[in-house]
Amino acid sequence: xxxxxxxxxxxxxxxxxxxxxxxxxxxxxxxxxxxxxxxxxxxxxxxxxxxxxxxxxxxxxxxxxxxxxxxxxxxxxxxxxxxxxxxxxxxxxxxxxxxxxxxxxxxxxxxxxxxxxxxxxxxxxxxxxxxxxxxxxxxxxxxxxxxxxxxxxxxxxxxxxxxxxxxxxxxxxxxxxxxxxxxxxxxxxxxxxxxxxxxxxxxxxxxxxxxxxxxxxxxxxxxxxxxxxxxxxxxxxxxxxxxxxxxxxxxxxxxxxxxxxxxxxxxxxxxxxxxxxxxxxxxxxxxxxxx
Numbered sequence: 090x091x092x093x094x095x096x097x098x099x100x101x102x103x104x105x106x107x108x109x110x111x112x113x114x115x116x117x118x119x120x121x122x123x124x125x126x127x128x129x130x131x132x133x134x135x136x137x138x139x140x141x142x143x144x145x146x147x148x149x150x151x152x153x154x155x156x157x158x159x160x161x162x163x164x165x166x167x168x169x170x171x172x173x174x175x176x177x178x179x180x181x182x183x184x185x186x187x188x189x190x191x192x193x194x195x196x197x198x199x200x201x202x203x204x205x206x207x208x209x210x211x212x213x214x215x216x217x218x219x220x221x222x223x224x225x226x227x228x229x230x231x232x233x234x235x236x237x238x239x240x241x242x243x244x245x246x247x248x249x250x251x252x253x254x255x256x257x258x259x260x261x262x263x264x265x266x267x268x269x270x271x272x273x274x275x276x277x278x279x280x281x282x283x284x285x286x287x288x289x290x291x292x293x294x295x296x297x298x299x300x301x302x303x304x305x306x307x308x309x310x311x312x313x314x315x316x317x318x319x320x321x322x323x324x325x326x327x328x329x330x331x332x333x334x335x336x337x338x339x340x341x342x343x344x345x346x347x348x349x350x351x352x353x354x355x356x357x358x359x360x361x362x363x364x365x366x367x368x369x370x371x372x373x374x375x376x377x378x379x380x
Contacts, residue, residue, distance in 0.1 A: 102262075103229040106176040107318060110211055113137065113172040118164045126178045126314070128156040129235060131207055133171040139194050140165055146194050153197040153207070155235050157187050159301065160194070173211050177232055190247045197238050206231050261285060261299055268308055272315055273335045276308055312336065313349045320358040327354050
């Protein structure tokens with residue numbers, strides 16, 4: 090009789106931050122700096138690579154490449170290439186600890202069924218005005234396909250260790266959801282500990298063990314990530330975005346954003362061409378889709 094393990098299934102919850110079809114040029118090598126989430130890439134031709142502490146990894150054409158969260162890397166390009174990407178998070182999966190098990194980008198083998206799914210997602214993204222539930226489900230299905238391939242490549246012991254670590258983070262799911270839902274509001278450790286049903290000291294310790302960051306640093310990283318999405322997907326002013334993302338003023342927002350992303354908000358907005366752009370322009374009017 091088959092047995093379902095709901096706790097493991099819960100640990101594989103996927104949240105898509107952004108997705109797009111772009112012409113990767115110098116903007117990609119300069120601005121793809123936020124490391125708090127996973128990435129999935131597919132390039133239509135050779136010429137792209139990822140430079141990590143362990144060396145340069147070439148990204149073969151038409152192959153999916155998964156980059157684990159928390160991995161420092163520098164994108165490289167020999168020439169502009171057409172790129173499909175997803176930026177996502179496994180809610181409940183670790184970031185720093187996962188690098189001990191998956192220390193490098195993973196180049197997935199060719200798979201006709203998965204390639205068909207990627208092509209379907211690309212076609213829908215290029216014509217979509219917004220992310221509908223069907224498209225969001227396809228994106229998450231692709232991530233699960235990739236996760237199954239990756240976990241199948243490592244030892245059973247390492248896969249179990251990865252999931253055990255993730256289980257330890259499940260108690261924080263409500264906190265992570267609260268942070269995203271109240272990103273513009275002040276957040277104290279005491280309030281977050283109350284949501285986690287834990288004492289403040291235990292909550293801070295468990296949060297740092299699970300995420301590799303203090304609660305305050307995690308909140309700040311999520312605010313920067315959300316601000317990056319708003320910069321390229323809306324016409325809000327930088328002052329408005331600062332307020333919507335919980336920063337007290339534009340100057341503080343600009344300083345923190347530049348530290349995290351490598352450039353100030355205005356330059357990030359002008360250099361980041363997401364998704365399809367029929368005119369071939371690299372302006373900020375082309376916006377990422379979010380699920």
